[in-house]
């Protein structure tokens with residue numbers, strides 16, 4: 001497994017921290033029930049969000065403390081946009097907006113065909129014009145990468161100029177696909193770990209199983 005680093009072109013940030021590793025281990029454990037899984041995913045995303053928002057834009061603001069005037073910063077406008085990819089990305093939304101209180105939220109509903117592994121979009125609710133916006137896309141799993149590539153291409157088409165994908169787990173195959181398909185676009189991926197490989201069903205190994213099902217139960 002990779003621990004940290006940068007893949008050429010696209011920035012890949014693997015958050016190397018004992019609390020992240022501890023929470024991720026419990027998420028992976030098949031004995032972890034849905035309520036605990038939801039709580040840990042929420043906690044983990046706040047730790048990842050801390051790294052993912054390192055370059056969030058701020059502007060200077062003059063304030064008065066009880067002792068003296070001083071200059072600080074506040075989150076700049078236009079407001080950042082957070083886009084969870086339904087379903088599983090919803091489990092990361094609260095943790096992210098807790099750290100980014102000024103953010104607006106858009107939604108992308110996407111599903112991966114279990115046989116072909118092709119991603120398709122079934123719902124979209126986002127501003128038409130994202131020019132100049134910093135966008136944070138949330139999806140716990142970067143497996144083949146098909147879902148995030150389609151999602152990020154849509155954001156770039158709408159003018160987003162700075163996209164960060166926050167994922168809990170990534171596969172090397174998905175990282176490579178993003179690097180290939182999104183070359184030349186300003187994309188950062190922040191993850192808790194990059195695992196070994198995908199199995200023949202497109203699942204991350206060792207992974208954590210089906211994130212959507214573990215958060216919300218089997219959809220069908």
Ligand SMILES: O=P(O)(O)OC[C@H]1O[C@H](OP(=O)(O)OP(=O)(O)O)[C@H](O)[C@@H]1O
Nearest residue numbers: 087088111112142143144145146147212
């Ligand atoms: O990198 P990829 O190979 O495209 O796979 C990753 C996608 O698969 C899962 O979604 P799923 O289609 O299971 O939908 P769900 O979130 O509704 O369960 C996961 O939440 C990602 O969105």
Ligand SMILES: O=c1cc[nH]c(=O)[nH]1
Nearest residue numbers: 143203204209210211
């Ligand atoms: O391992 C995987 C791959 C895709 N989607 C998941 O939920 N888990």
Ligand SMILES: [Mg+2]
Nearest residue numbers: 210211212213
């Ligand atoms: Mg699923």
